[in-house]
Amino acid sequence: MRCRICGAELPAEAMFCGECGSSTSATPESRRRADPRPGDTTVVDRLRTSQRNSGVVSVPVEGFAAPVPIPEAGHVATSAERPAPPAAERPAAPRFTLRFSTGETLMVFGTGLIGRRPLPQPGEEFDHLVQIADRTLSVSKTHLEFGEHEGVLWVADRFSGNGTVVRRPDDGALRCEPGRRYLVPRGSRVELAEQSFVVA
Structure with a gap:
């Protein structure tokens, strides 16, 4: 033996x-x-209300531009082949101000991800990646997604460990079902575990 x-x-x-x-x-x-490093998300006791020092960083994301094909002589471009109009000709996207519980204020538009270290899936493109420095690890790496629908901000929980709660001014608390979009009118509060932000 x-x-x-x-x-x-x-x-x-x-x-x-x-x-x-x-x-x-x-x-x-x-x-x-055993690996001593912390996991992706630490589940927290939701009754604890103590705030931790943390920060918010917005990283604008430039989408990958598709190569523009060179037309052959005499070829008439179709509407699908024409380049997009310059930014000055496009309608202005609504802008939303996010006031985080840590004191930081951030103006966003279009689409984005929020989390400790948000990372798009292959093929996804976003206007913003909003990074929250959360030492308690209560916020997931990619916690939620946001976007705009008819001038109103929406959020969708990205299957986070501690979930997302929306508190609208005219309504009670609503726990978000992962993967489903929820409209968040201005004045609403969005809670991401121990962190939160108010939409203005």
């Missing part, structure tokens, strides 16, 4: 290895130390 940890030759009735001291039932997998 051999020790599965160090490979030393052992007597048949041995319970421990005389070389490394390991149990004869030990395996390399059972001896592996």
